[in-house]
Amino acid sequence: MELIFFFIMAALSVLSALSVVFAKSPVHSVLSLIVTFFLLSGQYVLLNAQFVAIVNLIVYAGAIMVLFLFVLMLLNLKDEAEPQKSNLVRLSVTISAGMLLLTLMGSLRGVMAIPPPPPQSATVGLVENLGKILFSDFVVPFEIASILFIAAMVGAVLIGKRNKEKDSEPLTTF
Amino acid sequence: MLNSIQIIPIEYYLVLSSVLFSIGVLGVMIRRNAIVVLMCIELMLNAVNLLLVAFSTYLGDGHGQVFVFFIMVVAAAEATIGLSVLVLIYRNTKGVDIHQLDQLKH
Numbered sequence: 001m002e003l004i005f006f007f008i009m010a011a012l013s014v015l016s017a018l019s020v021v022f023a024k025s026p027v028h029s030v031l032s033l034i035v036t037f038f039l040l041s042g043q044y045v046l047l048n049a050q051f052v053a054i055v056n057l058i059v060y061a062g063a064i065m066v067l068f069l070f071v072l073m074l075l076n077l078k079d080e081a082e083p084q085k086s087n088l089v090r091l092s093v094t095i096s097a098g099m100l101l102l103t104l105m106g107s108l109r110g111v112m113a114i115p116p117p118p119p120q121s122a123t124v125g126l127v128e129n130l131g132k133i134l135f136s137d138f139v140v141p142f143e144i145a146s147i148l149f150i151a152a153m154v155g156a157v158l159i160g161k162r163n164k165e166k167d168s169e170p171l172t173t174f
Numbered sequence: 175m176l177n178s179i180q181i182i183p184i185e186y187y188l189v190l191s192s193v194l195f196s197i198g199v200l201g202v203m204i205r206r207n208a209i210v211v212l213m214c215i216e217l218m219l220n221a222v223n224l225l226l227v228a229f230s231t232y233l234g235d236g237h238g239q240v241f242v243f244f245i246m247v248v249a250a251a252e253a254t255i256g257l258s259v260l261v262l263i264y265r266n267t268k269g270v271d272i273h274q275l276d277q278l279k280h
Contacts, residue, residue: 002181010190017194017217020210021201029210033217036194040220043190046182047231052239056223059246064216064253071257072209075264083206083271090204097200104192111188124236125227133236134243145247152251156258 006046013039026077030069037061049125187228194221208263208270212256219249 016039019032037060044053084090123129134142194217201214223242230238260270267274 006182006186010186014190014193014197017197020213020217021197021204026207026209029213033213036217037220040224043187043224044227047187047227049227049231049239052223052227052242055243055246056220059250060216060220064250067253067257068209068213071261074261075209075270077207077270083273085204085206093200093203097196097203100199101192101196104196105189108185108188108192111184124231124234125239129236130239130243133240137237138240138244141244145244148247148251152254156254159255159258159262 002046006043009039009042009046013043026072027069030065030072033068034061034065037065044125047125051125051127051130184228184232187224191221191225191228194218194224206271206273208260208272208275209257211272212253212260216249216253219245 013036016032016035020029020036023029023032037056041053041056041061044050044056085093198214198218198221201217202211205211205214223245226238226242226245230236230242263275264270
């Protein structure tokens with residue numbers, strides 16, 4: 001039963017990932033990527049990682065992809081199709097990506113020796129266990145992550161601010 | 175819920191994650207729209223996340239899932255900054271074609 005679920009979700013996620021790459025319009029790419037993230041959350045549930053599954057849904061499918069969609073709508077790109085690279089470039093890119101896949105597959109041949117999971121591993125992915133790890137072993141990276149977020153927020157505001165002397169009418173001052 | 179770990183071998187997750195990563199690499203190299211390139215980078219990050227969660231569950235160790243959490247934090251910050259840079263580029267060049275963005279060469 002779990003195997004059937006795994007294969008269905010794996011096939012669908014590979015298909016939607018391919019559709020991210022080959023979709024004509026960028027909006028379709030965003031929507032396919034959201035489908036991929038939902039299917040990956042399903043995989044996380046199958047792997048007993050409930051916390052990661054929910055955070056993946058909220059952060060990726062909820063926040064980041066809405067940001068992408070928002071910027072896409074904001075830019076309002078033209079309707080004509082995106083110019084394609086030349087056929088030679090496309091062929092060589094496909095071949096090199098396929099060779100990367102072959103290399104990854106070949107390097108994964110030695111991992112059969114993973115020991116069977118210990119009996120307590122059913123609770124590994126729960127919020128309680130992960131919170132204990134996060135706030136004992138990883139407190140300093142957690143706080144640094146908040147600094148990173150503040151820096152990203154301030155940087156985004158500064159970058160996105162309209163250049164006054166260049167392209168806007170003079171501001172009405174009080 | 176432990177039986178799903180015993181039924182599905184870990185190699186299946188490794189194969190799925192490498193396939194998704196290669197599709198992300200393909201997208202980064204083959205597309206010219208910079209927003210789609212950013213989305214393919216997110217796809218590669220998610221393939222690595224799947225690998226980390228699979229190993230974390232199969233080894234019974236939660237540290238890998240905390241790493242996934244940090245990868246998500248960094249990816250969110252990266253998407254914010256990258257998209258605002260793209261908006262700035264769009265204001266200057268009226269497009270997000272990465273072939274127009276090679277001005278540093280000239």
